[in-house]
Amino acid sequence: MIPAYSSQATPRRRTIAIANQKGGVGKTTTAVNLGAGLAQKGFRTLVIDLDIQSNTTHVLFRPLDEHEEGMCEMILDERKLDSIIRETATPNLFLAPSGESLVHADLNLAAMMGRDSILRFCLDSEVVNGFDFVLIDTSPYLGLLTINALVAADYVLVPVSCEFLPLLGIKWLLRTIRQVREKLHPHLAILGYVLTMYDRREGITKDVEDILRDQFGDDVFDTRIRVNTKHKAAPSEHKTIYQYEGSASARGSFDYNRLTTEFLERLEAKENPSPASTGTTDQPATSPVERSAPEAPGGAAVVVAPPAQPVAPGTTDPGATHPASPLPPLAQPSPGEVAASSGGPVGTVVEQQVSPPASREAPATSASIGGQGGREAAVGEQGDPSGSAGTAA
Numbered sequence: 001m002i003p004a005y006s007s008q009a010t011p012r013r014r015t016i017a018i019a020n021q022k023g024g025v026g027k028t029t030t031a032v033n034l035g036a037g038l039a040q041k042g043f044r045t046l047v048i049d050l051d052i053q054s055n056t057t058h059v060l061f062r063p064l065d066e067h068e069e070g071m072c073e074m075i076l077d078e079r080k081l082d083s084i085i086r087e088t089a090t091p092n093l094f095l096a097p098s099g100e101s102l103v104h105a106d107l108n109l110a111a112m113m114g115r116d117s118i119l120r121f122c123l124d125s126e127v128v129n130g131f132d133f134v135l136i137d138t139s140p141y142l143g144l145l146t147i148n149a150l151v152a153a154d155y156v157l158v159p160v161s162c163e164f165l166p167l168l169g170i171k172w173l174l175r176t177i178r179q180v181r182e183k184l185h186p187h188l189a190i191l192g193y194v195l196t197m198y199d200r201r202e203g204i205t206k207d208v209e210d211i212l213r214d215q216f217g218d219d220v221f222d223t224r225i226r227v228n229t230k231h232k233a234a235p236s237e238h239k240t241i242y243q244y245e246g247s248a249s250a251r252g253s254f255d256y257n258r259l260t261t262e263f264l265e266r267l268e269a270k271e272n273p274s275p276a277s278t279g280t281t282d283q284p285a286t287s288p289v290e291r292s293a294p295e296a297p298g299g300a301a302v303v304v305a306p307p308a309q310p311v312a313p314g315t316t317d318p319g320a321t322h323p324a325s326p327l328p329p330l331a332q333p334s335p336g337e338v339a340a341s342s343g344g345p346v347g348t349v350v351e352q353q354v355s356p357p358a359s360r361e362a363p364a365t366s367a368s369i370g371g372q373g374g375r376e377a378a379v380g381e382q383g384d385p386s387g388s389a390g391t392a393a
C-alpha cells in the first residue's frame with residue numbers, strides 16, 4: 001500500500017514525455033488536459049512546452065513577448081527552470097512556457113557538450129523537484145529537443161490518433177527509445193499508448209485499435225479520447241477542456257478524467273507490482289515491446305489517492321473523492337528488464353513495416369508494427385454519459 005499523505009513528506013517527481021513522431025495526434029491536448037486532470041486531483045503538476053509551435057503556452061498562458069525568456073533560453077544557457085515557471089488558471093497546474101526562439105534550439109544544441117541531457121540538468125532544482133508530476137509536450141519530430149525529453153523522463157506516453165499514418169510514427173519513436181535506452185537512459189519505460197480522436201462510426205478506428213491491441217496488448221490504455229469539436233474550440237479561449245465544458249459529465253471532461261484515473265492506476269501497478277505479478281517478471285513479455293516493469297495483476301489496480309485541494313473556479317472535479325498520497329519511489333528494473341537494450345523485442349518491433357488494413361470487413365489485426373502476432377482484444381465503446389459516440393457539437 002502507498003503511504004498516507006503527509007505535508008512533511010517529500011514528493012517523488014515523476015517525469016513523463018508525451019511523444020509521437022507524427023503531428024496532429026493529440027500530444028498538446030493530452031499534455032494540457034492530463035495535466036489539468038492531475039491538478040484537479042490535488043497533484044502539483046508542471047507542464048513543460050518543448051514543442052516548437054508553443055501551443056501549450058498559448059492554451060495555458062499567453063504567447064511570450066519577444067524579450068521574455070522561455071525554455072529555449074533555459075536550455076541553451078543551461079539554467080534551472082525556476083525563473084520561468086508560471087501559474088495557470090487551474091490551481092496546482094503550472095507551466096514552463098516557450099516562445100518562437102525554440103525553433104532555433106536544435107541547431108544550437110548540436111554544438112553543445114552533453115547536448116542529449118541538458119534538459120535533465122535544467123529540471124534538477126528544488127523548485128521542480130517539489131512537483132508531483134512533470135509532463136513534457138514534445139515536437140512532432142525526433143530531434144535533439146525530443147531526445148532531451150526522453151532522457152529527462154521516467155516514462156513515455158504515446159498518443160495515437162485513429163488513423164493509419166500515426167502508426168508509422170510509432171515505428172520511428174520506438175527505434176529512438178531503443179537507442180536512448182542503449183546509450184543514455186536504460187530505465188526509460190513506456191507507460192502506454194492512448195487512442196485519441198476515437199470515432200467508432202469510422203471503420204479505420206476499429207482497424208487501428210485492433211492493430212495496436214494486437215501488437216502492444218495491455219500497454220494500450222482502456223480509455224479512449226473520443227472525437228470532440230470542443231477540444232478544438234477550448235484552446236481559442238485559453239482554457240482546458242474542464243474549464244471550457246464546465247461539467248464533469250461532458251464528453252471531453254469525462255474522457256480526460258477517466259484517462260487521468262487510469263494513468264495513476266498504471267503508475268501504481270508499474271511501481272508497486274503485487275507479489276503475483278512480481279513472480280512472473282522473468283517470463284517472456286506478452287507484448288513485442290520491452291517492458292521496464294512487470295505487468296499489473298489481473299485484479300483491480302490500486303488507485304493513487306490524491307490530497308484534497310481546491311478546484312479551479314468554474315470547474316468541477318469529477319474524481320477527487322479520495323484522501324491524498326504521493327507515489328512512492330520508483331522501483332528499479334531487474335537486470336532482465338534492462339537487457340532488451342542490447343537488441344531485444346524493441347529492436348524487432350521498430351525494424352519492420354506497418355501494413356495498412358486490408359478492408360473494413362476484415363480488419364488487419366495481423367498487420368504488423370512489430371513482428372509478432374498477438375491476441376485479439378474485444379473492442380467496445382467506453383461509457384458515454386451523453387449516450388452518443390459521435391462528434392460532439
